[in-house]
Amino acid sequence: MAFHTLLDQVGGLGRFQLLQVAFLCLTCFLVCPHILLENFTAAAPVHRCxxxxxxxxxxxxxxxxxxxxxxxxxxxxxxxxxxxxxxxxxxxxxxxxxxxxxxxxxxxxxxxxxxxxxxxxxxxxxxxxxxxxxxxxxxxxxxxxxxxxxxxxxxxxVYDPSTFSSTIVTQWDLVCEAETLRSMAKFSFMAGMLVGGAVFGHLSDRFGRRLILRWCSLALAIAETGAAFAPLLAVYCALRCLAGFCIMGVLNNSSVLIMEWTALRFQALGVTTTIGAASVGQLLLGAVAFAVRDWQTLQLVYSLPLFVLFLSSRWLAESARWLITANRPEEGLRELRKAARMNGRKEAGDALTMEVLRATMQEELEAAQTKPPVSDLFRTPNMRARICLLSCVRFANFMPFFGLSLHLQHLGSNVFLFQGLFGAITLPANYAGLLAMSRLGRRPSQALFLVLLGSAILAITFVPRDMQTLRVALSTLGVGFSSAAIMCSLAHGNELIPTVVRATASGIVAMAGNIGAAVAPLLMILAAYSPHLPWILYAVSSFVPSLVVLLLPETRNRPLPDSIQDVEKERKGSRKAEEQDAFIKVTQF
Incomplete structure (x- = not known):
């Protein structure tokens, strides 16, 4: 856990980090709306024979x-x-x-x-x-x-063009007997996210965060642009699956780069900032979709800027923490000196030599000589327990969130209003999550928000459809609680996973979350038997992880682990002693 001493010398939150965070926030702002795009491109207008x-x-x-x-x-x-x-x-x-x-x-x-x-x-x-x-x-x-x-x-x-001039539903007649194909179209994107989280997590630990982020952004731009011109539904689903596959390489590496370049006391704030940028993108999605009612045009509006994002990402810095743990200390030293110059600490950067780096991170460099296989995540007891518990919590977190976010037409008639409100509520919700983590800790915060989320979904289930104002209020609160719980889960998960396998482990945990995201649209098929059944299942999946998360260790005011050995050294009885011995001064964040 010695990297943060080097980061303190070159600056843990200076001009360099602010530019990095700004670019990664822009990335999340442009990329995250693609997850919810089918609220509008796959909307079902009023129709008749x-x-x-x-x-x-x-x-x-x-x-x-x-x-x-x-x-x-x-x-x-x-x-x-x-x-x-x-x-x-x-x-x-x-x-x-x-x-x-x-x-x-x-x-x-x-x-x-x-x-x-x-x-x-x-x-x-x-x-x-x-x-x-x-x-x-x-x-x-x-x-x-x-x-x-x-x-x-x-x-x-015949379709009513008053709300949407065209969608994939009107183009391929995904109504009546073919209505389930709408859920399958949404599922194809989630299935791509499911696989991409694991694949690109492993590739990021092998080839670097920056490289995978760049090429995933290019592949995402190509896939989403091609989806706008898909001649068949099968081609559209395949391209959306590829887009979901690539989007995880972008989002996972964005959060990992912020965590690994930011000082300990600002890591949760950095993750919250990127989630806030994604929330602004979600908020503006409703406004853009209201102005652009044709699905192909809307698809292109959100796809073409990704090519500019790819070209701009060449100036993004690679994680020095990863370079050192990947046995590439010369490149890591170069990135640290670059950060020192941009942060106005050129003298500290010049004083940072290879001898100082090797002496500071001797244990990590020795561990980097043998690259740990993926099986090491499950070989040691502490690491295995963390991965399994984090996967369970993430699965149950994502299911209700996407159950609410992907089915706006099931909640009410004005999907543009819902999208705007859902995006607006996530901004104060993320701040509430950050505040709760700093005051209550990571575990109690998640448990609290998950219980509130399950209660809101149960209330929605039994509110009649004609009471639209109350349904809108409860749905908006539910998305806010869900967003706060996910933000806490992302910050907690990154703090529990060591640097040497952070992207791989994050990919596995994200894969569990994406299974929940993929199951969410499929559960809506059960509405044909009972309109309340999918929502009851979403509520149950919120209550269960509120208990599971309490089995994970608390990480507030704790430095990031760099190796699996760091995780195994932690013992409940020695936590207090380790905190007293730590010479790193941290704040409540």
Whole structure:
């Protein structure tokens, strides 16, 4: 744990760190909205079956409807229908002969062609086999609509363009029998995140944080830009899966670089800052989606800036801590001297020689001679317990968060308002999490926020849909509690994992969290059996980790471990003595 002595010499929070944090915050600001993009690109507009007599305007004006009307008019003249329909049919014929498909005429054609659901709205997945003209009778006589034969939407659907001009739902008709494909499209991105967290975590420990972050940002830009032009749903899902795969390489390395370049007392603050930047990106996503209603244009608006991000990342510094533990001390020394110059401590940087570095980090350099395999994470008891417990907590943290964030249409009708409120609440929530960690500690803070999150989700479950204001308030509070819990979990996890395997272990823990994120949209399929069941499961997954997190060690005011041996040396009975022996002065953060 000797690196922080070198970092104190060159400056633990100076101009160098501020520029690093600023760039990584910009990275999170641009990248994180891609996780929630399908709230708008995959939104399902109000829809109904295609009605040939109404929606085929050319055929209608050419007289294709005349036969229907003429037949019913003949029935009227023969006395088969009541005389009260005369006015309706006469109005329909007058509108047809005048060539004007008025709203009055369209309303009548919809009424006789599409049945109503239990809420007295047009059915979205069924239509009458034959027009039910008797439904136009003002006294409601004639055949009951519920007895009339219906059929699926054999000719396609008509979508309401008032909210979204186009989405992947309208492009590939992901409604009715194909509605589950919407969840699969969201699942493909989460599945990519699931695999990418583990793969790029290992690659980051092997090849460096900066290199993996740069190339993942380029691959993400290519995949997301290509998704806007996908000709088939399968191609779109594959590209989104690749995007999810790469996004973890960007986000994980962003937080790791901040942790490894920042002084101990500012590490939690640095992680909170990047999460705050992601929250601002989430907040602006609602505003941008409100202005851009076409899904392909919205996809490009968020994809093209990633190419600029890739080109700008060449000035990002590699982690000196990682370079030293990876047995590349010369490069690590060069990065430390660069940080000293930018922080106005050039003399301290010049005084920092290879002999000083080797003497300070002798134990870490000896451990770096043999690169620990991934199996070492589970070979020693303390490390194994930490990985398993962190994975459990992260899985249960991510499931309710993405359950709320990815299903805005299940919470209310105004998805733009929800997105804006969810982004706005995470800013004070992250500050509340930071404050709670500094006052209560890492473990009690997570437990508190998780219990509050589960309570908010349970309350949402039993609030009627017509009480929109209360649902909006509870949903917003739930996202705030969830965001605070995740921020505490990220900071706690990075403080528990040693430098030599930090990215690999973070990738494994992130993989567990991404399993929870991937399960979240799949649970919505259970809403077909009970609309409350998915939300009850989200609530249960919030209560369970509030107990599990208490089994992890507290890390407030503790220096970061650099090797697995550092983790194994920690014993509950010797914590107090180690804190007294530590010569590093820390603050409450």
């Amino acid at each position: 295609w009605v040939p007599a109404l929606d085929n305007r050319t055929g209608l004006l050419a007289g294709n409807l005349t036969g229907h009307l003429a037949g019913h008019l003949a029935g009227l003249l023969a006395g088969n229908l009541t005389g009260n329909l005369t006015g309706h049919l006469a109005g329909l014929l007058a509108g047809l002969l005048a060539g004007n498909l008025t709203g009055h005429l369209a309303g009548h054609l919809l009424r006789v062609s599409v049945p109503l659901d239990s809420d007295r709205r047009l059915e979205g997945c069924r239509r009458f086999r034959h027009p039910q003209w008797q439904l136009l009778h003002p006294n409601g006589t004639g055949t009951n609509a519920s007895e009339a034969a219906t059929e699926p939407c054999a000719d396609g659907w």
